[in-house]
Amino acid sequence: MDKRIQRHASILIHHSARVEQGDMVEVKAPTSAEKLVIALNEQLGQIGARPRLTWLNSRANAAYLQALAPEDAVTAEHTVAAMEETDVHIVIQSHTNTAEHSETPAEVGQAVARASAPVQEAVPDRDVFTVYPAPGNAQQAEMSTKAYEDFVWNAINQDWEAQHEFQEQLVEYLESASEINLTRPTGTDLTMSVNGMHAINGDGRGNLPDGEVFTAPIVDSINGIVKFDFPVQHAGQTIEDVTLTFEQGEVVEHHAATNESTLTSLLNTDSGARRLGEIGFGMNRGIDQFTQNILFDEKMAGTVHLALGSASDRAAPKRGNESTIHVDMLIDMREGGVVTVDGEMIQQDGSFVFEN
Amino acid sequence: MDKRIQRHASILIHHSARVEQGDMVEVKAPTSAEKLVIALNEQLGQIGARPRLTWLNSRANAAYLQALAPEDAVTAEHTVAAMEETDVHIVIQSHTNTAEHSETPAEVGQAVARASAPVQEAVPDRDVFTVYPAPGNAQQAEMSTKAYEDFVWNAINQDWEAQHEFQEQLVEYLESASEINLTRPTGTDLTMSVNGMHAINGDGRGNLPDGEVFTAPIVDSINGIVKFDFPVQHAGQTIEDVTLTFEQGEVVEHHAATNESTLTSLLNTDSGARRLGEIGFGMNRGIDQFTQNILFDEKMAGTVHLALGSASDRAAPKRGNESTIHVDMLIDMREGGVVTVDGEMIQQDGSFVFEN
Structure with missing residues (x-):
């Protein structure tokens, strides 16, 4: 594995979230961030923390939102319950295509966001948002994927x-x-x-x-x-x-x-x-x-x-x-x-x- | 989308799990089952049920288990809490490589399985296990992926x-x-x-x-x-x-x-x-x-x-x-x-x- 990915994972776990043995960790990641998820899981295993992995799938989420009537938006009580027992929340942004939600009606997204307020309120203090460099992000930056990888890890892999x-x-x-x-x-x-x-x-x-x-x-x-x-x-x-x-x-x-x-x-x-x-x-x-x-x-x-x-x-x-x-x-x-x-x-x- | 995938999703939702408006649904799926997840989410949106999507990533799970000391296996309390608020549990088996756990020590898997007993106990009655045809499953069956797709959907897409x-x-x-x-x-x-x-x-x-x-x-x-x-x-x-x-x-x-x-x-x-x-x-x-x-x-x-x-x-x-x-x-x-x-x-x- 690319050493830069392992260092990224190490900074997330040891510097950003200060994960400890026995911590309940939620990692939310899209498919394109798989390598970072593998690196995180390996290091969480070494510490003895307990990960759960939520799949941020923008195609599946768009399919859901585009089929949902705004008045049917309800709070995800199972997600609230999980969040209330979560010590560390790590969210990874990584896009194969940043435009997957182009046809999602704004009012549905807003209705679901309002219904999700209890989820947001339950997010723990140790809450980190990061980026894994994928082709969609690179395209948005008008860079090749390789150059964008260098850019992202130069920005992230520092002595914090x-x-x-x-x-x-x-x-x-x-x-x-x-x-x-x-x-x-x-x-x-x-x-x-x-x-x-x-x-x-x-x-x-x-x-x-x-x-x-x-x-x-x-x-x-x-x-x-x-x-x-x-x-x-x-x-x-x-x-x-x-x-x-x-x-x-x-x-x-x-x-x-x-x-x-x-x-x-x-x-x-x-x-x-x-x-x-x-x-x-x-x-x-x-x-x-x-x-x-x-x-x-x-x-x-x-x-x-x-x-x-x-x-x-x-x-x-x-x-x-x-x-x-x-x-x-x-x-x-x-x-x-x-x-x-x-x-x-x-x-x-x-x-x-x-x-x- | 392949009509067979939409029918598979429809059988899961309407026949197997009998999903209703407002149900809290957990879908657990690996990357290779993405199309079925998209089809499920579309139909869950139409019904007005609320999905959450857990990523079954065998590479990430193997990395975790291979790094974990058996005595560090703890109950995933966040997962138990989510399961207790879940009405419908849908698990999709789908393999890119059925051998991802070949180097995972059996005693670690067993320790984690024992620690996961409270999760199993919280699984709701509406609990469905299915298969999405991926290359690893097809290889295990000694069939081409195309032939295996036909085999799987012939077995699943029936008048139940x-x-x-x-x-x-x-x-x-x-x-x-x-x-x-x-x-x-x-x-x-x-x-x-x-x-x-x-x-x-x-x-x-x-x-x-x-x-x-x-x-x-x-x-x-x-x-x-x-x-x-x-x-x-x-x-x-x-x-x-x-x-x-x-x-x-x-x-x-x-x-x-x-x-x-x-x-x-x-x-x-x-x-x-x-x-x-x-x-x-x-x-x-x-x-x-x-x-x-x-x-x-x-x-x-x-x-x-x-x-x-x-x-x-x-x-x-x-x-x-x-x-x-x-x-x-x-x-x-x-x-x-x-x-x-x-x-x-x-x-x-x-x-x-x-x-x-």
């Missing part, structure tokens, strides 16, 4: 203890910060306060790859203009060249070069959809290109992401923005970008002052 | 209501029977009593394919000699030309042309392993050849099977033989075989008197 220490330097700036300002020669000039919010060190526990530090803005503190440098995927559409103007935390003007009406709909989802819930800094130096997969893109070193919609409870206990949406959008700081914290420059051209 | 009626004729003979005698020109001449036992109509509820009527002998009533006409698979060995001599229900002599020592070990497993728990009559006229898969072989029309070991509680409530083993062995009645019930011939050359 060292990455934690590296990121902790930014955490320290942000924990004591009040005002953050972002500027770019393209016209971006945005100011917000994060006073009293927590900065979270994304060091490979909940996501793999990880490699970001994020916090939450004070909801009405945001003012200025921001131009996003990468396309935004939403509702099956690609929205390009998004520009947002904020006044007292609210989007008062918006533009996009393509699918502007999709952006308008997004902003009108609910009252929190016009406000920001997150500002995050990509710090994974193993991710050096945009691949249309937010799990990777938002971690790319030299980028900053802002999320319209809900804030993390960990970053902003009881104080963050609330919404049913959470849509991340990226700014590329690598050419002319400057980040200041309370007037002190902490990043220029995508490099932090504490980087070598 | 009509088969029930056909088999009910034998049930009536056996329910009122006392003494059964089997003879063959090869030397088989065996007598037993089934007085007061129940005859069970295997009509496609618990197994698919099905097509047998079975009952249990009175434990100490069996006398005579029986020569089995097909090889017996046990503990990875093939035991050929098995002959057993019974006196008052107990095997007092045994012979085999190959692996006789395996047969000896089998008979010495426990005190019930030298006694019979079942006599069954294969009645599926869609199964016309031996394929080394007992789920099919024991249903083959014109055969009788005897099982060393445990009796079915349904056939022999509190009165049947008890053992940890249940090993079916086949007699081919099609050339010169005669079955009498209380002196009346009911089958000759593999054909029942009530058959056309």
